[in-house]
Ligand SMILES: [Zn+2]
């Protein structure tokens with residue numbers, strides 16, 4: 001017998017050698033029908049894998065991200081099978097699931113494929129899917145695996161296998177198709193009821209420009225035709241709401257290749273919108289005890305060597321700016337934190353004066369590959385609604401909760417009601433890639449989790465998602481179209497106070513290290529406004545909108561009175577205009 005623990009804490013005993021599917025069946029037939037993937041002791045396993053040990057078992061359905069991942073990855077196998085059938089001699093490489101669907105990278109050799117071929121491929125995929133072929137994972141020796149792909153002259157798979165350990169290699173079979181794969185499949189192809197290929201693009205093998213260019217085929221699949229239709233409607237709606245399109249129509253911002261890629265230019269209406277967001281947050285921050293500060297756009301290279309940002313961003317970002325002075329080098333500011341640390345260091349603090357909360361709408365610059373740039377969501381210069389809190393260890397939990405309150409206030413005021421919290425911790429297996437001591441990390445992680453719990457937030461923990469200098473709490477916000485965005489980062493940092501030798505005098509007149517919290521409810525104003533535009537389709541909340549009231553005089557003789565009303569509204573901080581065009585009232589109303 002084996003002891004199986006379920007996510008709700010229940011522990012039950014089962015005969016050794018049962019599969020997740022069989023265990024689910026013993027619980028209820030409904031559950032058995034809906035499980036499409038599973039996890040045993042933190043590892044993906046097939047629903048058909050036999051379990052011989054005690055451990056934790058989680059079932060996933062289509063509703064879970066893990067379930068979708070298995071569903072889409074399995075569909076990638078189906079796609080690969082059909083591509084091999086239609087295009088003789090092509091070489092398959094990798095076919096993972098992505099956040100919306102899957103792709104397969106293929107070396108088509110002498111063949112070429114285009115969007116014109118999508119329909120016949122989709123049709124064939126569904127045809128095979130209907131035959132309900134089981135996905136079967138089997139172990140294979142390294143030699144046999146290499147022989148299989150050498151026979152096909154597939155140098156890509158061969159290279160992948162070369163890097164795997166003998167004894168840890170598996171193949172997945174379904175129907176007459178075999179693929180190198182480490183697993184994570186749905187039980188059988190019959191669950192795939194709707195498939196849509198989305199696009200083809202070029203992609204380099206292993207994302208290296210020196211390698212062969214492959215063809216990446218993107219697709220998505222669903223367990224019901226209706227869900228595919230809904231998804232396609234959603235994409236249509238998203239296109240209409242694209243912030244790049246609406247931003248232009250609403251005259252909010254523009255880009256100029258002369259100014260430079262990824263450097264947004266805010267037009268008057270966009271600048272006004274930004275200013276309103278800024279003053280809204282400034283007001284809330286003032287109430288919460290923050291003080292505004294201002295720091296320059298560049299800083300001495302040494303500042304960022306001290307902070308560790310140069311080591312992290314240096315080579316892959318904008319290069320240092322030299323000056324006529326010998327050896328003097330400056331960097332475009334990639335982060336505001338080092339500047340704020342030096343502000344903190346401008347005087348000797350006593351414990352009685354803490355917490356110190358410095359806030360700044362600070363513009364930072366980071367180099368992004370031109371292919372990665374996207375409207376306002378990926379830019380090379382952006383303004384963070386940044387703040388740094390310096391406090392004692394004892395104040396950490398309270399401060400963290402105050403920041404959570406502020407973030408929730410911001411979301412509420414802007415109509416983001418659907419969100420979850422994600423606690424990002426260290427990768428337990430790979431501790432050396434993080435700066436700071438083990439004990440600091442343990443304390444910081446505890447502080448975040450406790451504050452999140454005390455605020456009653458819905459949260460999940462992600463290992464390995466922390467920044468290099470500290471664990472963090474991110475808010476994952478769902479917009480009106482159900483898309484998820486990461487907003488509102490709060491981060492504990494024990495590392496910068498150490499590097500900048502920050503201190504305060506405690507009760508016993510001894511020098512102590514403060515703890516630092518980084519936080520940004522919007523994240524960056526650029527990205528936040530992009531999300532806000534797409535969430536509201538450009539119909540901003542009344543308090544943010546440029547023109548709150550339009551006065552429409554019915555006739556010439558009402559014009560004077562409407563101007564009086566306009567003045568009254570303006571005196572009361574209400575943004576209004578008079579529409580005195582020589583048009584009918586009906587026309588003016590639009
Ligand atoms: Zn697979």
Ligand SMILES: [Zn+2]
Nearest residue numbers: 336337388518
């Ligand atoms: Zn910071």
